[in-house]
Amino acid sequence: MPAYSRRQFITGASAAAAAVAVGGGFASAATRDRALATTATRAVRTAGTTLEQVATPSDGGAYKRLQAGPGWPLVVRTDLASAAATRDDRRTAVASFVQFTDLHLVDTESPVRFEYLARYLDSAYRPHEALTVRGASSLVERINSLPGGPFTGMPFSLVMATGDNTDNHERIELDWYLAVMSGGRITPNSGDPKRYEGVQDSGGALYWNPESSFQDDYKAHGFPQVPGFLSAAGGAFTAPGLRTPWYTTVGNHDDSIEGSLPDLGLLNSLYTGDRKLEGCDDADAAKLADALRNDPASAVAMLARLLADGGPVRQVTADPRRMPFSPKEFAQAHLNPAYTGPGPVGHGFTSDAASSGHLYYTFPVSHGVLGISLDTTNRAGFADGSIGTAQLDWLESVLKQHSDHWYDTDGNLVRGGGSSQLVVIFSHHTSASMGNLLPDPYHPFEARHDGNTLVALLQRYPNVVAWVNGHTHTNQIIPHGHAVPERAFWEINTASHIDYPQHARIIEIADNGDGTLSLFTTVVESAARYGTDFGDTSDAGLAALYRELSYNDPYATPAQKLGTATDHNTELLLAKPRS
Numbered sequence: 001m002p003a004y005s006r007r008q009f010i011t012g013a014s015a016a017a018a019a020v021a022v023g024g025g026f027a028s029a030a031t032r033d034r035a036l037a038t039t040a041t042r043a044v045r046t047a048g049t050t051l052e053q054v055a056t057p058s059d060g061g062a063y064k065r066l067q068a069g070p071g072w073p074l075v076v077r078t079d080l081a082s083a084a085a086t087r088d089d090r091r092t093a094v095a096s097f098v099q100f101t102d103l104h105l106v107d108t109e110s111p112v113r114f115e116y117l118a119r120y121l122d123s124a125y126r127p128h129e130a131l132t133v134r135g136a137s138s139l140v141e142r143i144n145s146l147p148g149g150p151f152t153g154m155p156f157s158l159v160m161a162t163g164d165n166t167d168n169h170e171r172i173e174l175d176w177y178l179a180v181m182s183g184g185r186i187t188p189n190s191g192d193p194k195r196y197e198g199v200q201d202s203g204g205a206l207y208w209n210p211e212s213s214f215q216d217d218y219k220a221h222g223f224p225q226v227p228g229f230l231s232a233a234g235g236a237f238t239a240p241g242l243r244t245p246w247y248t249t250v251g252n253h254d255d256s257i258e259g260s261l262p263d264l265g266l267l268n269s270l271y272t273g274d275r276k277l278e279g280c281d282d283a284d285a286a287k288l289a290d291a292l293r294n295d296p297a298s299a300v301a302m303l304a305r306l307l308a309d310g311g312p313v314r315q316v317t318a319d320p321r322r323m324p325f326s327p328k329e330f331a332q333a334h335l336n337p338a339y340t341g342p343g344p345v346g347h348g349f350t351s352d353a354a355s356s357g358h359l360y361y362t363f364p365v366s367h368g369v370l371g372i373s374l375d376t377t378n379r380a381g382f383a384d385g386s387i388g389t390a391q392l393d394w395l396e397s398v399l400k401q402h403s404d405h406w407y408d409t410d411g412n413l414v415r416g417g418g419s420s421q422l423v424v425i426f427s428h429h430t431s432a433s434m435g436n437l438l439p440d441p442y443h444p445f446e447a448r449h450d451g452n453t454l455v456a457l458l459q460r461y462p463n464v465v466a467w468v469n470g471h472t473h474t475n476q477i478i479p480h481g482h483a484v485p486e487r488a489f490w491e492i493n494t495a496s497h498i499d500y501p502q503h504a505r506i507i508e509i510a511d512n513g514d515g516t517l518s519l520f521t522t523v524v525e526s527a528a529r530y531g532t533d534f535g536d537t538s539d540a541g542l543a544a545l546y547r548e549l550s551y552n553d554p555y556a557t558p559a560q561k562l563g564t565a566t567d568h569n570t571e572l573l574l575a576k577p578r579s
Helices: 029-042 129-145 171-182 229-233 282-294 296-309 327-334 351-356 389-401 451-458 539-552 558-562
Strands: 053-057 066-070 075-077 092-100 159-162 184-186 237-239 246-249 275-277 313-315 361-366 369-373 405-407 413-415 422-426 464-469 476-480 489-493 504-511 516-524 570-575
Touching: 029 066, 053 539, 066 539, 092 129, 092 361, 092 422, 129 171, 129 229, 129 237, 129 504, 129 539, 159 171, 159 464, 171 184, 171 327, 246 369, 275 296, 282 296, 327 351, 369 389, 389 451, 422 504, 464 504, 464 516, 476 570, 489 516, 489 570
Parallel strands: 075 570, 092 159, 159 246, 369 422, 422 464, 464 489
Antiparallel strands: 053 066, 092 504, 184 237, 275 313, 361 369, 405 413, 476 489, 504 516, 516 570
16 A cells, blocks of 8 residues: 655644634634634645534524534644644655444334334434435445545545444344445335335324424424425435445444344344334333333333333334344345445455354454454443453454564563554444443353453553544544553544434544654545425435434434534544554
């Protein structure tokens, strides 16, 4: 892979003056504009990213329309290393890749869903969820339109999707995900292909009924009536697929019922059956929501009881494609030649993974950079994760193999015989969301380990430069290892693509030629236009609605998930590992 020298790029002002973050924003519009101008001189290209423009809500009204607003400048973070003024002139590119996360492609007509709990669990139902497949395809279109990283110009070597690619770990959702990534014809509809059979035409006040004039709770918040919305949302379309090789990391929604309940095969007949619960009384809803958070086993029993006699049950068309998949089947599906797309075959998973169900692996990010994809899900249930001893031991063996030195648990330097590479870790869960230490029911005697244990392990290997993850649906970048620069790394957590702000992230690694590395992180939106037209149910019109509806979801918290300026477009300085 060629080395892209910074001298090929436009030389700009010192990054130290690039941006001044104040309360998540900028001190003034003038400060922002100066920061944007500095960013533009440092970048090869800003078009198509949030460096250029960002979706911004309009003023007035309960329902906010979105429009193009000023871009977000680059924020230089020197938490872990200082920034030399001359580094722009010496820089060479090392890696450039893209992270997708938390696509949550939803089978909205599935009998095993909990839409009636939205007032207790904001992820139970989203008014825009019938458009997840089209929204993800629009994100693919955006990445296909970009020639490479905005600060190095280096073409993307890969796209990594860091989990929760499906919403309810159904085979049909997995097929949609694989087709979105590799390209092909998709009909995002289950059950009867000729009609919609979900809650959004139920006439229930709890849900947005887009095709009806009925004044539901969402229309009270200004949501529009959109004639033909549901039939258009479930209609067939052709996904272009990525032009870049792509990989998959597994998330809890790819592993468990609604991402929270253990899949022990007890609900398979409900998944593929013809009864869908559309509501229940407030007391039952509160109890079920609490059980989903705190007692997954009782939640399974409650759901079965409610379907039998707990509330309005709709007859839907049974569909065997809604059957949940196992970890082995998850890996095997990626090996299907129909979904090879731009490669690689299996997208990280091998025939051994399909036989063992071990969903962790290594792969090349670029020349001299190793990627490690972890499985942080816990099949005991609950949304948060952890890592088992066998995988933790495997991870350490890989790190030793690819490091020429490391530190033991007492802090002593150990010289190894491995060929040192920079290492980027990928997982679904973050360090703070890996506290689920319940025994894995499929490996009951294996200990589980939390995020603190994983951070401590990674800090022993100086060539680990970043841990890239999702799960929280929030943009957040965390420095680890302030005290010892050589043992420091950055944790890069990116918001989801189902909840607003619907971001993906470009990550570039550059060698500054002065003993430091720069990790550039740039968030990107889908290719959908900002303006919406409630009379336009074309593919482009629906993609635009997907973003705008997500912003207006009354149960969502867009300001919280957005993160601050220091979590968006950043340059993360880091000491370069010594050989």
